[in-house]
Amino acid sequence: MTAPTRSEVQPVRRQTAQLIAVLIGVAVAWAGLFALNEVAWDTVLGGWMGLDLSSRVVDAVHFFLYDVSKILLLLVGMIFAIGLLRTTLRPERVRTFLEGKPLWLALGMAAVLGAVTPFCSCSSIPLFIGFVAAGVPLGVTFAFLIASPLVNEVAVVMLADMFGWQITVAYVAAGLGLAVAAGWVFSRMRLERWVEDFVFAAPVSRLGADGHRPTLSERVGAAREETTDIVGRVWRWVILGVALGAGIHGWVPTEFFATYAGPDNPLAVVVATVIGVPLYSSAAGVIPIAEALWAKGMATGTVMTFMMATVALSIPELVLLRRVLKVPLLGLFFGTVAAGIMAVGFLFNAVF
Amino acid sequence: MLIKILGPGCRNCVTLERVTREAVADLGIDAELEKVTDYAAIVGYGVMSTPGLVVDGEVVLYGRVPTAAHVREILASLTG
Numbered sequence: 001m002t003a004p005t006r007s008e009v010q011p012v013r014r015q016t017a018q019l020i021a022v023l024i025g026v027a028v029a030w031a032g033l034f035a036l037n038e039v040a041w042d043t044v045l046g047g048w049m050g051l052d053l054s055s056r057v058v059d060a061v062h063f064f065l066y067d068v069s070k071i072l073l074l075l076v077g078m079i080f081a082i083g084l085l086r087t088t089l090r091p092e093r094v095r096t097f098l099e100g101k102p103l104w105l106a107l108g109m110a111a112v113l114g115a116v117t118p119f120c121s122c123s124s125i126p127l128f129i130g131f132v133a134a135g136v137p138l139g140v141t142f143a144f145l146i147a148s149p150l151v152n153e154v155a156v157v158m159l160a161d162m163f164g165w166q167i168t169v170a171y172v173a174a175g176l177g178l179a180v181a182a183g184w185v186f187s188r189m190r191l192e193r194w195v196e197d198f199v200f201a202a203p204v205s206r207l208g209a210d211g212h213r214p215t216l217s218e219r220v221g222a223a224r225e226e227t228t229d230i231v232g233r234v235w236r237w238v239i240l241g242v243a244l245g246a247g248i249h250g251w252v253p254t255e256f257f258a259t260y261a262g263p264d265n266p267l268a269v270v271v272a273t274v275i276g277v278p279l280y281s282s283a284a285g286v287i288p289i290a291e292a293l294w295a296k297g298m299a300t301g302t303v304m305t306f307m308m309a310t311v312a313l314s315i316p317e318l319v320l321l322r323r324v325l326k327v328p329l330l331g332l333f334f335g336t337v338a339a340g341i342m343a344v345g346f347l348f349n350a351v352f
Numbered sequence: 353m354l355i356k357i358l359g360p361g362c363r364n365c366v367t368l369e370r371v372t373r374e375a376v377a378d379l380g381i382d383a384e385l386e387k388v389t390d391y392a393a394i395v396g397y398g399v400m401s402t403p404g405l406v407v408d409g410e411v412v413l414y415g416r417v418p419t420a421a422h423v424r425e426i427l428a429s430l431t432g
Binding site for chain 1: 401417
């Protein structure tokens with residue numbers, strides 16, 4: 001490749017400058033919308049529509065509109081910002097990071113990379129086959145697959161907004177800890193015989209890393225795609241979750257859950273798991289509901305268990321994983337993760 | 353030109369197929385489109401994040417849903 005001449009460099013610089021200006025403009029518009037959302041609904045519902053803001057129904061509608069707008073704004077902003085930074089982080093690269101590392105390091109890395117790598121659950125099977133066929137240990141592969149739905153940017157943004165940073169940090173630590181612990185347990189056992197044979201027979205090939213550093217405009221393009229993809233996937237969950245949360249806020253008596261699912265009721269953690277596992281939702285749908293349960297007095301650990309059980313384990317996932325795992329391993333996987341989730345609940349109920 | 357869409361049939365794969373058809377029609381190139389839904393075959397291309405786009409045996413894109421314009425650019429550069 002020949003060095004670019006001066007006349008070629010100038011337009012590129014001008015383009016970059018233009019792009020930065022556009023990005024700043026978008027950021028200002030975003031902040032403006034965020035500020036507007038803080039005040040707009042009082043005016044729209046109370047002023048323009050002349051509704052009584054103190055009535056229970058209007059208050060629930062207000063809560064719903066405000067929260068949905070705020071969460072969607074936060075998600076769009078954060079996913080875009082994160083998308084700019086992680087353009088080159090893909091499962092195909094993660095695999096090369098994990099190969100040949102000592103087990104403890106590979107488990108820790110798998111959990112963290114599972115959390116930060118953009119990844120849609122529809123890719124879990126190709127990812128599983130790709131990792132295992134290339135020789136990544138089963139335990140390490142499971143650590144990635146457990147961490148990915150539990151800890152991700154959507155969960156973190158929504159937890160921080162609704163529960164505050166302490167609970168968010170605790171949740172992230174518990175989610176990563178769970179992924180590492182379950183991965184370690186699986187690595188102690190010989191599970192290969194319970195993986196469908198075709199997985200090991202799958203051809204392995206690697207996509208050559210071209211060592212190309214993405215330009216700003218490529219980063220912006222990728223971040224836009226990622227934001228559309230992720231927000232396009234979760235917005236329905238946000239609306240559903242906040243609507244149910246608003247219902248719980250408005251109509252369930254205060255301290256209702258404190259009576260039935262307070263910290264001194266260990267059975268509540270088990271019940272939360274049993275209810276949470278068959279429920280199928282992304283983190284975006286369950287967090288607003290969990291926040292409402294928490295506000296009505298459900299113990300922190302029990303809420304945590306409910307969120308994790310809903311997000312990490314589900315029937316569709318069971319059906320999906322059945323394609324690569326034989327029934328005993330599938331049962332072991334669900335059992336171990338469910339036990340881990342309950343352990344997290346008991347631990348948090350004891351601490352908080 | 354043989355174009356393969358890698359993906360088990362999720363929403364993203366359907367979208368990729370649609371934008372690829374659009375791009376092919378726009379460019380007016382002679383291309384055959386084929387869907388690869390078998391997981392082992394998808395992984396065989398080195399792709400773990402679906403959907404993926406393969407042109408004449410070469411993976412040109414994976415793990416994202418591009419715009420029709422982007423696919424057009426890729427295909428145009430390969431036919432050129």
